[in-house]
Amino acid sequence: MSIHSKRKLIHIGSFILGFGFLGALDGIIFHQLLQWHSVIMETDRQGQIVSDGVFHFAVTIALVAGGVLLWLGDNPTDHARGIKLVIGGFLIGGGTFNLVEGIINHHILQIHRVKPGDPHALAYDLAFLASGILLILIGRVIKRQGKGKRDVQIN
Numbered sequence: 001m002s003i004h005s006k007r008k009l010i011h012i013g014s015f016i017l018g019f020g021f022l023g024a025l026d027g028i029i030f031h032q033l034l035q036w037h038s039v040i041m042e043t044d045r046q047g048q049i050v051s052d053g054v055f056h057f058a059v060t061i062a063l064v065a066g067g068v069l070l071w072l073g074d075n076p077t078d079h080a081r082g083i084k085l086v087i088g089g090f091l092i093g094g095g096t097f098n099l100v101e102g103i104i105n106h107h108i109l110q111i112h113r114v115k116p117g118d119p120h121a122l123a124y125d126l127a128f129l130a131s132g133i134l135l136i137l138i139g140r141v142i143k144r145q146g147k148g149k150r151d152v153q154i155n
Contacts, residue, residue: 001074007085009073014086017066018093022135023059026101027052030114037112039105066093081145088143091135098132 030036031052038048039055076082105111106125114124 003079006072006074007079007082009069010076010079010082010085011089013066013069013071013073014089015066015093015096016062016069018090018095018139019097020059020062020066020093021090022094022097023055023062023101026097027056027059031055036115039112041112041116081143084142084145088139088141091139091142093139095132095135095137095139098128098135102129102132 031038039051040047043051070076070086076086079085102114102125106113106128113121114128115121118124
């Protein structure tokens, strides 16, 4: 497999891993620990638990897929900027999760809010989106650091 192909797997794998990780954190923190919401709020408790279960299953698949792609991409330290690709891609993937989930579930479908019933629910929703934007920006900065260095395969 070429260096370019391995770098692409590292890039995609770290993005998917970050996407799945932030999804898992969302489920653990907001769904389980704080119990602020479930994926689908306008249903009975059993429906909320099932919707959360489907969500957790999906983010678990993302975590496994991201890990497998990173493994197939080889050791990131064997590539110039490899670690920066992993960290940057991870943060971009996590930020993308927050943006996609926030825009679709909180604003378009309105199936839940970050903290429903709170007088400042919109502020929580906007902070969730802002955290996604911040993660994406930080990830992009990290990935761009050292750009222009040539890849060197270390054997």
